[in-house]
Amino acid sequence: MEVREGDLVLIYIDKRRKKLVKAIKGKVFGSDLGVLKLDDVIGKRYGESVEFSTGARAYILKPTLEDVLFSFKRRTQVIYPKDLGLMAIKLGAGPGKRCLEGGSGSGFVAATLSWFGCDVASFEVRKEHLYVAKRNLEEVGLRVTFVNASIGEAPEVYGEESFDAAAVDVGDPWKYVDGVWRALKGGAPAAFWLPTYNQLEKLKEASRGKFIWMESLEVNERRLKVEKGATRPEQTGITFTGFWAFLRKVY
Numbered sequence: 717m718e719v720r721e722g723d724l725v726l727i728y729i730d731k732r733r734k735k736l737v738k739a740i741k742g743k744v745f746g747s748d749l750g751v752l753k754l755d756d757v758i759g760k761r762y763g764e765s766v767e768f769s770t771g772a773r774a775y776i777l778k779p780t781l782e783d784v785l786f787s788f789k790r791r792t793q794v795i796y797p798k799d800l801g802l803m804a805i806k807l808g809a810g811p812g813k814r815c816l817e818g819g820s821g822s823g824f825v826a827a828t829l830s831w832f833g834c835d836v837a838s839f840e841v842r843k844e845h846l847y848v849a850k851r852n853l854e855e856v857g858l859r860v861t862f863v864n865a866s867i868g869e870a871p872e873v874y875g876e877e878s879f880d881a882a883a884v885d886v887g888d889p890w891k892y893v894d895g896v897w898r899a900l901k902g903g904a905p906a907a908f909w910l911p912t913y914n915q916l917e918k919l920k921e922a923s924r925g926k927f928i929w930m931e932s933l934e935v936n937e938r939r940l941k942v943e944k945g946a947t948r949p950e951q952t953g954i955t956f957t958g959f960w961a962f963l964r965k966v967y
């Protein structure tokens with residue numbers, strides 16, 4: 717498969733030096749290795765390498781969702797790929813699913829659900845965050861409807877029982893349990909992201925009688941350094957991120 721003008725491509729030099737760029741004629745990509753003419757990228761097959769002005773080479777790769785997310789500007793804490801992958805599965809994300817999200821933050825959740833084919837309405841109270849999330853998604857060609865309002869207002873904006881799933885990452889989420897419940901269809905899954913144990917307890921109390929508390933969990937990731945005769949866990953990396961609570965709406 718060849719790179720066409722306007723495609724997003726990942727310029728991969730090494731693990732630490734990789735950059736998502738749009739292949740536009742006449743533009744250049746500059747790095748510590750010199751300059752790469754994007755004209756030279758257009759027409760290449762994904763997986764081939766290209767040459768910088770210094771003679772150094774980089775690979776041209778088709779971006780994954782992870783590459784896309786790590787190209788985003790961040791104005792808030794974000795949910796990481798290890799946690800987003802499980803969220804997408806638990807929410808049953810897929811084409812045609814109407815998903816409610818709050819808050820948009822930097823757009824990581826919105827982008828993930830949109831990437832999986834969901835039709836997403838993302839609620840965000842802070843205009844400056846909404847703007848960053850919207851820009852992030854526009855830059856990579858993902859479409860989501862952003863709403864500058866509290867997630868608690870979703871049933872007023874979209875009507876009762878209009879969503880197939882919900883993802884909630886806001887401060888004090890227990891305050892919005894009722895709004896999320898009203899916005900969801902019967903039996904629909906909801907994923908709440910929380911950073912502390914006591915918040916899980918508060919959410920469980922608030923959701924009693926409205927949702928089944930399916931499970932709460934933490935996703936741990938252990939990276940490995942693979943070298944012949946010395947393969948072992950990496951000594952640095954992401955430690956704690958947060959907890960998921962997965963619920964299902966009931967009557």
Ligand SMILES: C[S@@+](CC[C@H](N)C(=O)[O-])C[C@H]1O[C@@H](n2cnc3c(N)ncnc32)[C@H](O)[C@@H]1O
Pocket residue numbers: 792793794795818819820821822823824825839840841842845865866867868885886887892
């Ligand atoms: C940690 S960020 C969300 C990050 C997002 N999950 C991501 O991965 O990019 C939390 C966001 O929730 C927004 N927020 C707080 N209360 C809200 C509410 N009631 N409704 C909608 N957004 C809210 C904040 O302004 C903030 O942008």
